Amino acid sequence: MPAASDGNPAPGVEAGPRPLHSLWRLRHYLRPHAAEFGWLLLAGLAATGAGIAVPLVTQRVVDGPVARQDPAGLLRLAGLALLLGLAEALLIFIRRWVQSSSSMRIEAAIRADVYAHLQRLPASFHDRWRSGQLLSRITSDLSVLRRFLSFGLFFLVLNLVTYLAVVVLLIRLHPALGLLVAASAVPLFLITRRFARRYHAASRRMQDQQGDVATLVEETAQGLRTMKAYGRAPELAARFAVDARALHDTGVGKGRLLARTSALLDLVPNVTLGVVLVAGAAAAARGVLTIGELVAFVSLQLMLIWPVQSLGWIIANGQEAATAADRVLDVLDTPPAIVDAPDAVALRRAQVRGRLRFERVSFRYPGTTTPVLRGVDLTVEPGETVALVGATGSGKSTLLSLVPRLHEVTGGRVTLDGHDLRELRLSSLRRLVGVAFEEPTLFSMSVWENLTLGRPEAGEDEVRAALALARAEFAYELPWGLATRVGEQGLSLSGGQRQRLALARAVLGRPALLVLDDPLSALDVHTEALVETALKRVLRDATALLVVHRPSTIALADRVALLEGGRITAVGRHSDLLADVPAYRAVLSAEPAPAPPDGRGLVRS
Numbered sequence: 001m002p003a004a005s006d007g008n009p010a011p012g013v014e015a016g017p018r019p020l021h022s023l024w025r026l027r028h029y030l031r032p033h034a035a036e037f038g039w040l041l042l043a044g045l046a047a048t049g050a051g052i053a054v055p056l057v058t059q060r061v062v063d064g065p066v067a068r069q070d071p072a073g074l075l076r077l078a079g080l081a082l083l084l085g086l087a088e089a090l091l092i093f094i095r096r097w098v099q100s101s102s103s104m105r106i107e108a109a110i111r112a113d114v115y116a117h118l119q120r121l122p123a124s125f126h127d128r129w130r131s132g133q134l135l136s137r138i139t140s141d142l143s144v145l146r147r148f149l150s151f152g153l154f155f156l157v158l159n160l161v162t163y164l165a166v167v168v169l170l171i172r173l174h175p176a177l178g179l180l181v182a183a184s185a186v187p188l189f190l191i192t193r194r195f196a197r198r199y200h201a202a203s204r205r206m207q208d209q210q211g212d213v214a215t216l217v218e219e220t221a222q223g224l225r226t227m228k229a230y231g232r233a234p235e236l237a238a239r240f241a242v243d244a245r246a247l248h249d250t251g252v253g254k255g256r257l258l259a260r261t262s263a264l265l266d267l268v269p270n271v272t273l274g275v276v277l278v279a280g281a282a283a284a285a286r287g288v289l290t291i292g293e294l295v296a297f298v299s300l301q302l303m304l305i306w307p308v309q310s311l312g313w314i315i316a317n318g319q320e321a322a323t324a325a326d327r328v329l330d331v332l333d334t335p336p337a338i339v340d341a342p343d344a345v346a347l348r349r350a351q352v353r354g355r356l357r358f359e360r361v362s363f364r365y366p367g368t369t370t371p372v373l374r375g376v377d378l379t380v381e382p383g384e385t386v387a388l389v390g391a392t393g394s395g396k397s398t399l400l401s402l403v404p405r406l407h408e409v410t411g412g413r414v415t416l417d418g419h420d421l422r423e424l425r426l427s428s429l430r431r432l433v434g435v436a437f438e439e440p441t442l443f444s445m446s447v448w449e450n451l452t453l454g455r456p457e458a459g460e461d462e463v464r465a466a467l468a469l470a471r472a473e474f475a476y477e478l479p480w481g482l483a484t485r486v487g488e489q490g491l492s493l494s495g496g497q498r499q500r501l502a503l504a505r506a507v508l509g510r511p512a513l514l515v516l517d518d519p520l521s522a523l524d525v526h527t528e529a530l531v532e533t534a535l536k537r538v539l540r541d542a543t544a545l546l547v548v549h550r551p552s553t554i555a556l557a558d559r560v561a562l563l564e565g566g567r568i569t570a571v572g573r574h575s576d577l578l579a580d581v582p583a584y585r586a587v588l589s590a591e592p593a594p595a596p597p598d599g600r601g602l603v604r605s
């Protein structure tokens with residue numbers, strides 16, 4: 001669900017005409033565990049059977065040995081009742097043992113699939129979805145599903161079977177009273193139907209609100225420093241209070257709904273029991289029913305109280321599971337728009353010369369009407385470095401993101417050595433392209449793991465070379481060297497250090513294409529000069545497209561392309577463009593111009 005509607009699902013979703021449909025669609029996760037579930041159900045049914053048999057034994061005790069004053073018969077039947085009790089306890093134990101392990105495995109399997117699917121989804125999906133909503137789907141929604149699979153579903157079947165079996169026995173014991181008990185299912189059905197509808201809507205609302213709260217907490221944790229620095233903590237706290245209050249209110253509403261329904265569900269069997277006691281006693285007085293039969297009837301009827309009482313809880317659990325399934329399927333149903341073509345080919349590094357061409361490329365972000373790129377033509381020759389220059393928001397980063405196919409062109413094509421990128425296997429393409437984004441994201445893992453993200457097989461020498469190239473040897477000085485875990489998003493490192501590690505990651509394994517979004521922006525002048533020298537060496541081997549914000553970085557490029565209004569309006573050597581293209585001069589003079597120490601940068605026009 002897109003951010004715009006997160007936490008505020010469409011009424012159609014709330015009123016979901018087939019809330020169980022989504023649950024049913026997840027049935028294939030149960031299939032590998034069908035045998036376990038079969039045994040589980042068998043054990044449960046056998047335990048219930050043993051439980052139901054006890055009142056029937058009691059009937060024999062009352063009408064037999066007790067009436068005839070026969071101690072030997074009494075002992076036999078008491079022994080039988082004891083055995084039935086033991087069997088029931090043992091079967092319940094076995095059921096619980098099996099139950100938890102299989103449902104945990106199912107939860108793990110769904111989680112693995114959702115996670116894998118999230119990784120296949122295009123960047124545009126993640127642009128639109130709030131991370132907290134994804135987080136809550138992959139954690140709390142899956143726990144809800146597990147609870148349903150391990151308890152709700154099981155008890156739903158078991159209690160229904162118990163109910164039917166007991167009602168049949170009751171009708172056999174006394175048809176009229178038995179039918180009265182059977183008729184009590186009608187109000188139960190009406191109560192539960194109404195409850196199920198209302199609870200489904202409340203569950204969806206609550207699960208979406210949980211996602212909103214998770215999003216807010218996550219954003220707060222991520223942007224804590226900015227928020228504090230701007231003194232926005234009170235506003236955030238107020239926003240949190242509003243969201244948390246809404247979540248609380250929905251939770252309380254749900255609780256009340258469940259409580260009201262449980263009270264009604266309680267009432268029905270108890271009223272029926274009262275009627276049965278009176279009518280049963282009258283029947284026993286008339287001799288239509290033996291005392292033993294009356295005792296058995298009432299004991300059996302008491303066995304219905306728990307299945308009926310638990311009905312509210314089971315339906316609530318089922319509805320929550322149905323909404324959880326809805327929400328999980330929201331993700332799983334989103335098609336991974338960027339996938340391998342059926343006949344996609346893999347290119348090896350050695351086969352690639354590295355001629356990158358944009359041919360009449362257009363691009364529009366999903367859900368927007370204005371194209372960001374419109375008919376971009378640009379060729380980067382093998383080994384050449386082209387710098388992209390353009391006003392902020394002109395689409396430079398967007399253009400770069402088309403190379404590793406993070407977004408897909410909406411018109412025209414991008415080719416590598418004449419191959420349309422869409423004809424290449426994604427895995428192959430992404431190994432050929434080294435990328436470093438404007439925001440150098442590092443993950444909560446070791447420096448080594450961060451560096452070898454795209455090339456897990458990289459050896460020590462390659463990593464050393466990449467670190468040297470990016471002037472990131474400081475990594476060896478960290479407390480545990482390359483095994484040092486960098487904090488969440490690498491916050492324990494400085495911006496410049498993070499950027500250098502991200503650069504080392506991009507150049508690791510000498511990719512054929514380098515796509516760097518302002519690779520030197522966070523470096524101080526001294527480090528920038530060092531990295532620049534090193535980068536020049538890397539850039540000699542690779543075809544590179546760089547987004548450049550700072551005039552000094554243009555020194556890295558052989559040619560510069562000016563991006564304006566979604567088109568490349570000028571391409572050439574920096575000095576030529578500077579002399580001939582006023583728009584180029586204007587863009588550069590608008591950029592913050594550091595004074596490069598060696599005067600390589602631009603003279604402001």
Ligand SMILES: Nc1ncnc2c1ncn2[C@@H]1O[C@H](COP(=O)(O)OP(=O)(O)OP(=O)(O)O)[C@@H](O)[C@H]1O
Binds near residue numbers: 394
């Ligand atoms: N995920 C997105 N969804 C919709 N529009 C987007 C998205 N990302 C960027 N845009 C829009 O596309 C345009 C180009 O953005 P892009 O980030 O490519 O520009 P840029 O030239 O790299 O900017 P900057 O120099 O500030 O980094 C902008 O108008 C931006 O608002």
